[in-house]
Amino acid sequence: MKCLDTPLLVGLLRGRPEADRWLRDVGGDELATTEVNLYELEGLARSPSRGSRSRVQALHEVRREISVLEVNPESVRQAGRWGGRGGPRQGEKGRSASSWDQALVPLVLGTAIAHGAREFWTDTHRWLPGRVPGLQVRRVGRTGRV
Numbered sequence: 642m643k644c645l646d647t648p649l650l651v652g653l654l655r656g657r658p659e660a661d662r663w664l665r666d667v668g669g670d671e672l673a674t675t676e677v678n679l680y681e682l683e684g685l686a687r688s689p690s691r692g693s694r695s696r697v698q699a700l701h702e703v704r705r706e707i708s709v710l711e712v713n714p715e716s717v718r719q720a721g722r723w724g725g726r727g728g729p730r731q732g733e734k735g736r737s738a739s740s741w742d743q744a745l746v747p748l749v750l751g752t753a754i755a756h757g758a759r760e761f762w763t764d765t766h767r768w769l770p771g772r773v774p775g776l777q778v779r780r781v782g783r784t785g786r787v
Contacts, residue, residue, distance in 0.1 A: 642671045644710065644753035646763035647681045649781065650674060654682075654699045663762070663781040670759075673708035675752040677745055710756040712748065719775075720751025750776060 652660030682703070686696035710716075746769060753761050754775045762779045763769065769778060 642673050642708070642756070642758045643667055643760045643762055643779075644749075644756075644758040645672060645674045645678070645707070646749070646761065646767055647674075647678045648764040648767055649762055650678060650682060650703060651685065652764070654696070654703070659782050667762070671708060672706075673710050673753075673756070673758060674703070675710045675749050676712050677749045677752065679704065679709060681745070710752050710758070712752050713755060715755035716748065716752035718751070719754045720747040722751075722774075746770065 649660060649663070653664065679700070682700050683697075686700045746767075750761060750769075750773050754773075758776060760777045760779050761773065762781060764781055767780075
């Protein structure tokens with residue numbers, strides 16, 4: 642199973658050609674995302690500045706098309722094992738991780754691990770806390786602004 646991160650889902654929803662290209666590389670594995678990623682998408686779809694009815698409808702299509710992994714006690718345990726370790730964390734090119742990423746990304750990754758995902762697909766912009774035990778992280782080209 643391959644778990645897709647929010648930026649990739651946004652790229653797909655927006656019909657970005659680069660998102661379609663990486664999707665062809667995914668192969669025949671089951672595609673999934675987490676409830677946490679859908680929470681992020683829901684916020685974007687309903688945002689007063691960028692949200693729209695069509696974006697909300699597209700989000701519902703995502704729910705029908707790929708598996709949605711629920712947050713459960715094992716997700717929390719997996720996230721807690723490594724999510725809080727280490728000192729200051731940096732994103733790509735020396736950017737500090739946002740408090741949003743520091744709070745949600747460990748839970749997203751923990752949920753993917755708890756449900757047996759082998760890979761986590763994100764774009765090159767997403768902050769991650771370094772090596773993720775039990776999960777291969779695949780970064781694809783930038784899929785556009787979230």
